Amino acid sequence: MSRAAARVRPPQGAALAFTILALVLSVGAYVIAGLGKRGHVPVTIALYGSIFTIGYLAAFFVIRRVAPLADPALFPTACVLTGLGFAMIFRLSGGLAAEQATWVAVGLAAFCGTLLFVRDHRQLDAYTYTIGFLGIGLLLLPIVPGIGRTINGARLWVSVGPIGFQPSEIAKVLLVVFLASYLNAKKELLQVATARLGPLRLPAAKHLAPVLVAWGTSLAVLFLQRDLGASLLYFGIFVVMLWVATGRAAYVVIGLVLFAVGAGLGYLAFSHVQLRVDVWLHALDPKKVFEQGYGQVAQAQFGMATGGLVGTGLGRGSPGLVPFASTDFIFASFGEELGLFGTTALLLMYVALVGKGLAIALRCSDGFGKLLAAGLATIIGLQTFVIVGGVTRVIPLTGVTLPFVSYGGSSLVANFVLLALLVRVSAGPAPRRGGG
Amino acid sequence: MDRQIRRLGAVMLAMFFILFAQINYLQVFAADRLADNPANAQRQLIAEYQVDRGSILARDGQTVLAVSHKGPGDLRYERRYPNGPLYADVTGYYSFIFGRSQLEQSANDFLAGTAPELLPQTLTDQILGRPKRGATVITTIDPAIQAAASRALGSEPGAVVAIDPATGDVLALVANPTFDPNEISSQDPDTARKAFERLNADPNKPLVSRADAELYPPGSTFKLVTAAAALANGFGPDSQWDNPPVLDLPNTSETLSNFGGEHCLGGASKVSLADALRISCNVVFGEVGLALGADKLAEQARAFGFAPASGEGDVPFDIPFVEGVFPDPSYFADRVPAIALSAIGQDNVAANPMQMALVAAAIANGGVEMRPRLISEIRDPSGRVIKTYEPQEYSTPLTPENARILTSMMVSVVENGTGVNAQIPGVQVAGKTGTAQHGDGLAPHAWFVSFAPADAPQIAVAVIVLDGGSLGSEATGGAVAAPIAKAVMEAALGR
Numbered sequence: 014m015s016r017a018a019a020r021v022r023p024p025q026g027a028a029l030a031f032t033i034l035a036l037v038l039s040v041g042a043y044v045i046a047g048l049g050k051r052g053h054v055p056v057t058i059a060l061y062g063s064i065f066t067i068g069y070l071a072a073f074f075v076i077r078r079v080a081p082l083a084d085p086a087l088f089p090t091a092c093v094l095t096g097l098g099f100a101m102i103f104r105l106s107g108g109l110a111a112e113q114a115t116w117v118a119v120g121l122a123a124f125c126g127t128l129l130f131v132r133d134h135r136q137l138d139a140y141t142y143t144i145g146f147l148g149i150g151l152l153l154l155p156i157v158p159g160i161g162r163t164i165n166g167a168r169l170w171v172s173v174g175p176i177g178f179q180p181s182e183i184a185k186v187l188l189v190v191f192l193a194s195y196l197n198a199k200k201e202l203l204q205v206a207t208a209r210l211g212p213l214r215l216p217a218a219k220h221l222a223p224v225l226v227a228w229g230t231s232l233a234v235l236f237l238q239r240d241l242g243a244s245l246l247y248f249g250i251f252v253v254m255l256w257v258a259t260g261r262a263a264y265v266v267i268g269l270v271l272f273a274v275g276a277g278l279g280y281l282a283f284s285h286v287q288l289r290v291d292v293w294l295h296a297l298d299p300k301k302v303f304e305q306g307y308g309q310v311a312q313a314q315f316g317m318a319t320g321g322l323v324g325t326g327l328g329r330g331s332p333g334l335v336p337f338a339s340t341d342f343i344f345a346s347f348g349e350e351l352g353l354f355g356t357t358a359l360l361l362m363y364v365a366l367v368g369k370g371l372a373i374a375l376r377c378s379d380g381f382g383k384l385l386a387a388g389l390a391t392i393i394g395l396q397t398f399v400i401v402g403g404v405t406r407v408i409p410l411t412g413v414t415l416p417f418v419s420y421g422g423s424s425l426v427a428n429f430v431l432l433a434l435l436v437r438v439s440a441g442p443a444p445r446r447g448g449g
Numbered sequence: 450m451d452r453q454i455r456r457l458g459a460v461m462l463a464m465f466f467i468l469f470a471q472i473n474y475l476q477v478f479a480a481d482r483l484a485d486n487p488a489n490a491q492r493q494l495i496a497e498y499q500v501d502r503g504s505i506l507a508r509d510g511q512t513v514l515a516v517s518h519k520g521p522g523d524l525r526y527e528r529r530y531p532n533g534p535l536y537a538d539v540t541g542y543y544s545f546i547f548g549r550s551q552l553e554q555s556a557n558d559f560l561a562g563t564a565p566e567l568l569p570q571t572l573t574d575q576i577l578g579r580p581k582r583g584a585t586v587i588t589t590i591d592p593a594i595q596a597a598a599s600r601a602l603g604s605e606p607g608a609v610v611a612i613d614p615a616t617g618d619v620l621a622l623v624a625n626p627t628f629d630p631n632e633i634s635s636q637d638p639d640t641a642r643k644a645f646e647r648l649n650a651d652p653n654k655p656l657v658s659r660a661d662a663e664l665y666p667p668g669s670t671f672k673l674v675t676a677a678a679a680l681a682n683g684f685g686p687d688s689q690w691d692n693p694p695v696l697d698l699p700n701t702s703e704t705l706s707n708f709g710g711e712h713c714l715g716g717a718s719k720v721s722l723a724d725a726l727r728i729s730c731n732v733v734f735g736e737v738g739l740a741l742g743a744d745k746l747a748e749q750a751r752a753f754g755f756a757p758a759s760g761e762g763d764v765p766f767d768i769p770f771v772e773g774v775f776p777d778p779s780y781f782a783d784r785v786p787a788i789a790l791s792a793i794g795q796d797n798v799a800a801n802p803m804q805m806a807l808v809a810a811a812i813a814n815g816g817v818e819m820r821p822r823l824i825s826e827i828r829d830p831s832g833r834v835i836k837t838y839e840p841q842e843y844s845t846p847l848t849p850e851n852a853r854i855l856t857s858m859m860v861s862v863v864e865n866g867t868g869v870n871a872q873i874p875g876v877q878v879a880g881k882t883g884t885a886q887h888g889d890g891l892a893p894h895a896w897f898v899s900f901a902p903a904d905a906p907q908i909a910v911a912v913i914v915l916d917g918g919s920l921g922s923e924a925t926g927g928a929v930a931a932p933i934a935k936a937v938m939e940a941a942l943g944r
Contacts, residue, residue, distance in 0.1 A: 257453040302488035315492050317475045318483035331495050353476040357469065364465050371458045375451055387454050394461045398468065405471045 031089035032073045039065050039096020042327060046104035049328020049350075055103070061114050065096065068121040075125040079132065080440030087369050087439060088124075090362050091417050091432050095120075095425070097359070098418030101346050104328045105339045109420050116422035120429035127433035133442035134434065138381045141194040148187030149230065151180035156237050168238045181234075181243055182414075182427035185392060186434070189250060193384035196258035200380070203259045241279070241286065242399055242411030248272055249395045254388045258380075293409035309336040313404050317348030317356070324352030339420040341412045344404045359418070360401070367394040373439040386438045389431050392416075494545040498636070499525050501830070503560040503583030505540050505552055508618070508825065512592040515540045515553065515630075517583075525580065528553075528634040534627045535599055538608075538658040539590055539823065541768070542630040546638060547645045550656065551768045552586060552823065559584040559827050559836075566827070566835045582830040589618035589825050594908070597940030598623040601933040605918035606653065607895075608660035610802040611910045611937050614810035614900060616840040617819030620908060621937060622803075624659040626651070661770045661803035664759060665913060668885025669708075669729045669926065670805050670898045671794025673812065674775075676726055676858065678749035679737050680851040686723035686858055690733045692716070698735075698786035705735040705789050708884060708925075723858045727866035729882060731793050738792020743781035746792060750775035752846035753808050753818065759799070764807070764843060767823035773800035794885060805911035807843075809898045812855050813879070813906035816847030860903045868897065870931035873939055877903035880934065882926030892917035897930035901938045908941035910934045 040062050047055035055061070069092055076083050095117060103110035131137060137144065155161035155168050162170035169179050196203070234244045252268035279286045288306050295301050296310040312335040319330060324347075332338045332346035339346070348356045370390025374383045393416050400419075403410035414424040475483070483489065484496075505515040514536040517526040528543045530536065541551025549557060558564040562571055562583040574581055591611075598609040598621040611621040632644030648655050657663060679688070694712045696705040707713055713730035714720050725733035738746060747757075755775040756762035762772025776797050781788050790796035803821065811818035820843045827836040847855065859879035862868040868880040883896030895917055900909035912933045917924025 253457060257450055257457060260450070260453050297483075297486060297488070299487060302486075308488075311486075311488055314475060314483050315486065315489045317472070318480040319492055319496075321476055321480050331492065334491050348472065348476060353472060356472045356476065360465060360468055360472070364462070367461050367465075368458065371454055371461070374454050380450065383450050383454065387450075387457060391457065391461075394464070398464045401468050402464075402471075405468065405475055407467055407471050 028076065028083070028085035028089070029073065031086055032069055032092065035089040035092035035096065036065060036069050038093050039069075039099065042097050042100035043103055046100040046327040049326050050104050051328070057107075057110075061099075061103075061110070064114050064118055065099075068118055072121050072125055075128055076436060076440075079128050079443040080436055081444065083436045083440035084369055084373065086365070087436055088432065090365050090369070091428070094359070094362055094417035097347070098343065098415070098420070100327060101332070101343055101350070101418070102339045102420045104350075105333055105346065109339055112422070113420055113425070116425045119422065120425045123426045124429040124433045127430050128437060128443075131434065131437050134382055134385060134437045135379060135442075137190050137385075138194050138197070141191060141198070144187050145191035145195065148184045148191055151184035151187065152230070152234065153237075154180045169240055169243070179421070179423035181238075181240070182423040183430070185243075185246070185250075186389075186427055186431045188247065189254070189388035189392060189431075190385060190434070192251065192254045193381055193388050196254055197380040197384050200258040203255070204261060239283070239285065240412070241289065241409075242403075242413035244275075244279075245399055245411055246392070246396055246413060248275070250388060250391055253391045253395075254384060257387050258384055289409045289411065293406060296406060309342065310404075310406065310410055312336070313342050313345035313348075314406065316345045317405070320349040320352040320355075322353050324348070324350045324355055326350060337412075340414060341400065341410070341419070342404055343415055343419050344401050347418075360397075363393060363397045363416070366390070367397075369439075370435055373435060377438055382438045386435060389435050392431065393428075490545075497545060497561065498527075499580055500561055501526055501580050501582040502528060502543070503562070503585045503830070505536075505556075505560070505586045505588060507588060507590045507592045507595075508620075509592065510587055514588065514590070515543070527636050528630075530630045530634070533631065534629045535595065536590065537627045537630050538624045538660055539588065539622050539768070540630060542628075542633040542656075544633045544641055544645070546641055547633055551658075552588070555767055555769075556586045556824060556827075559586055564827075567829060570829050570831075584830065584835065585828040585832075586824055587826045587828065589613070589616075589620065589822055590622065591620040591941070594621040594937060594940050595623065597621070598933075598937045601936035602912075602914075605914045605929070605933075606659075606916065607912065607914040607918065607930075608658070608802045609910065609912050609933060609937060610660050610806040611908055611941065612806045612810045612819075612821060614813035614906045614909045615819070617810070617822045617843070618825070618840070619803075619821055619823045620941065622658075622660050622823075626653050626655040628655040658768075659801065659913070659915070661766070661768070661801055664771060664774060664799035664801055665894050665915070666885040666887050667773065667794040667798060667800035667805060668883035668894065668896055669731075669734075669794060670808075670881050670883035670896045670911075671798055671800065672726055672729065672734050672792070673808055673855065673859070673881050673898065674750050674753055674755075675734055675737055675741070675746065675792045676722065676855055677753075677812070677847050677851065678741050678745050679722055680854055681749065681847070682741055682745055684722055684737065684740070686721060686854055688722050689719040690722065690725065690736050692718060692720045692730070693732060696732045696735045696789065698789055699739070701786050703786055705731055705786075705793075707731045723861060726858045726881070727861045729862075729867050734793045735789035738788050739785070741792075743778040743788050743791075746788065747775055747778045749846065750798075752844050753811060754804060754843065755798075755800070764821065766803075766821050770803055770821070771801065773804035774798065794883060802911040802913050805896070805898045805913075806909050808846075809879075809881075809900050809911060810906075810909035811844075811846050812852050812859070813900035813909050814852075815849045816852035817845050818843045856903055859899070863899070867925070867927045868899070868931050870927050871897065871899055871935045871938075873901065873935060873942070873944060876901050876938075876942060876944070878935070878938065879903040879906075880931065882931060884925045884927075892920075892922040892924060895920075895924045895929035896926045897934040899931075899934045899938065901942060908938055910937045912937075 102113045160171050162172050255264045301307045302311050316335050327350050330349040332349045335342045367390045374386035377383045400413045400415050402408040416428050502517040541553040543549050543553040560583045562581050608624040628648050635641045720733050754764040755773040757777040787796045791798045820841045829835050856879050863871050863878045863880045867882040871880045878901040880899030885894040895914040897912045900906040912930040914929045918929050
């Protein structure tokens with residue numbers, strides 16, 4: 014009695030229809046951006062059009078072959094986000110678009126490769142520590158002298174020859190796999206409360222170690238790499254997964270306290286953290302708005318205000334006035350050119366991805382799969398909240414990418430791998446050759 | 450774990466709810482406030498340059514004074530002035546960095562399309578996805594007269610204003626030095642900044658129009674105002690006045706002398722008011738002023754539009770206009786000699802060509818002074834007239850009878866007085882010269898104020914050439930300014 018048999022097979026053709034819709038939206042947005050900016054269909058239409066067409070359809074057929082029971086909307090939703098992001102990047106810079114198109118192809122290949130390679134997500138459960146060490150290793154790789162590179166004040170990059178990448182993006186996915194596996198195995202131990210701290214019932218100190226490791230890793234990332242956003246993200250995922258695995262509120266409380274301590278230390282230790290907080294509070298202060306660091310957040314607000322309800326139209330606004338318009342601030346670029354309607358649609362797509370991810374976690378019958386899907390969905394949700402909240406001044410800005418949308422190869426490839434894992438959990442094990 | 454996953458979903462939803470609330474706040478509720486933030490200059494600039502700004506046209510509705518061209522890049526429309534400096538003092542400049550001046554500023558609501566009259570048009574354009582378009586401003590400027598004025602003034606420092614006496618239409622408005630508004634209005638910030646800094650640092654202030662925004666002693670051209678007051682108070686053109694070589698001023702040892710120290714009319718014992726105007730006799734006009742008193746002179750000057758102090762005038766005009774100044778009578782209470790000096794346009798009396806053209810136009814128009822008018826109508830982008838500015842009376846400084854008498858006195862000035870250089874064959878010209886001292890050792894300002902034809906005036910002109918222009922201390926209003934006025938009148942009369 015396999016779990017797959019219990020699954021409701023999605024309506025035939027729905028996945029294909031969604032994929033074609035995603036293709037039409039992606040290529041359509043790119044063509045409209047070209048028309049809006051230059052008044053003619055982009056001359057690169059044949060090249061980029063075929064990358065998207067071949068890439069999406071190839072991935073669709075891989076899903077149909079090795080994960081036929083996959084959620085039909087998951088992959089197409091990510092494709093729409095990818096396509097819209099590409100259209101915006103294209104409209105901001107033809108050069109960046111060429112790179113992003115390459116990364117879209119690599120990302121889709123990584124998606125297919127992951128689905129083909131991981132034929133059953135439970136395979137991964139066997140390599141808990143290997144994956145964990147690999148993740149931490151990748152995370153700390155940029156600190157290694159000689160290959161680490163500091164870009165925009167954060168030491169996140171690794172350069173080998175001409176190829177640069179951000180290993181933390183892949184590390185993020187590996188760490189979720191590790192945590193899902195580790196916590197699933199240890200959840201009973203971590204649930205047992207043997208110590209008391211005031212009203213909180215805590216597990217034995219040795220079982221608390223992983224939380225402290227998580228905290229330490231986050232702080233290390235913060236202090237050694239000066240990457241606020243990633244630090245926040247890792248810590249959030251650790252705490253969330255710990256809580257999901259154990260159901261103990263104590264972890265959340267301790268997590269929040271540790272976060273407050275870490276954030277306080279970061280604030281005291283680093284002027285750039287102080288600056289981020291001050292920018293958050295005073296971005297539009299007329300006395301400060303022309304100072305370094307304040308302008309970018311202020312410009313993002315202005316851009317979104319310019320967009321208003323319906324936006325200026327793709328290619329018709331001036332999102333380039335906002336620094337980092339294609340990476341950290343790409344959400345503001347959408348706010349300007351697609352208006353509130355566009356930003357609402359974008360956010361709804363993330364709500365759909367997160368909701369789908371959590372629903373997959375609920376449906377999955379094994380603990381590892383549940384934790385994995387919930388963790389992956391949390392990454393998407395938390396990361397979206399951190400960057401969109403930062404751009405819109407809900408929280409201080411910390412530089413992370415907007416999943417699938419922002420320019421950036423490492424991020425895009427990592428997100429497609431993440432997506433492949435979610436698709437795999439949703440679909441269950443790949444059918445055996447000749448079988449169903 | 451399922452319970453936690455469901456709760457996690459609720460937490461995530463709550464977080465996204467915060468984001469939804471915030472984007473609604475930013476993009477709808479706070480959008481206008483953010484758009485107007487002073488730090489948002491770049492986007493405001495872009496928004497402004499996205500507008501197909503309306504043209505400024507001459508009275509023929511054809512000649513382009515200012516127009517917006519489609520340019521490259523984000524700054525879509527670029528402001529151009531096809532005639533360079535020729536109409537600069539009418540249109541002004543249009544710069545995001547340095548603001549706007551003259552009509553570009555005062556008619557901005559129409560030109561930029563923000564005036565309420567344009568709302569239906571703007572909404573239609575928005576729905577159809579067309580760029581916002583501004584309205585066309587039709588001015589009263591006559592290109593032929595403007596060109597003639599500019600040519601006649603040449604490189605002399607000074608200004609020329611020509612008015613249609615019957616309507617108050619400003620037919621020409623030229624000042625020297627002027628500037629090329631294309632430079633300041635350039636979308637290249639460097640070009641604009643360099644031009645603005647150079648023009649702003651120039652001691653001759655090219656950006657401030659000498660035609661209507663600066664004040665100078667009007668000298669003997671002010672005798673027209675004094676003469677009008679005399680006529681209004683019972684002193685006819687034939688009234689006889691003592692003619693000493695110099696006028697002893699009361700309560701002081703000072704005297705008032707004639708131009709060049711001459712004795713008026715060859716030393717005749719009596720001089721009529723008409724002759725005194727014809728030969729511009731200072732001594733007699735000093736007497737007239739003293740005989741009338743400060744109250745009557747001030748009253749007459751007010752009726753022509755002179756203000757008690759700079760910037761306190763009430764003559765409406767479409768671009769910044771600093772009315773002439775004649776001090777409040779209280780000023781003369783313990784300065785009786787100043788009344789004689791003021792009567793000949795010295796002391797604290799001040800004017801500019803716009804003010805003096807209004808004086809001439811009022812005399813020419815039977816004593817009725819029309820409001821100066823620079824904009825005649827506004828047309829929406831499809832050519833429909835959405836607003837018309839009708840000629841309006843400003844005041845009645847003279848009775849029709851006195852206007853007729855003063856006109857004939859002014860005709861004598863040109864026929865056989867100080868203004869012979871303004872004679873036009875076959876046309877009766879009325880005029881008055883002025884040679885205004887404005888400091889020891891400085892060459893006088895040369896003035897000429899006139900209108901033609903005297904019996905049915907079509908144009909009134911006021912000309913000032915500062916510091917005597919190329920003639921320097923040898924200059925007189927008749928020698929330097931009258932020929933310029935003549936050329937402008939000829940252009941208007943088609944000669």
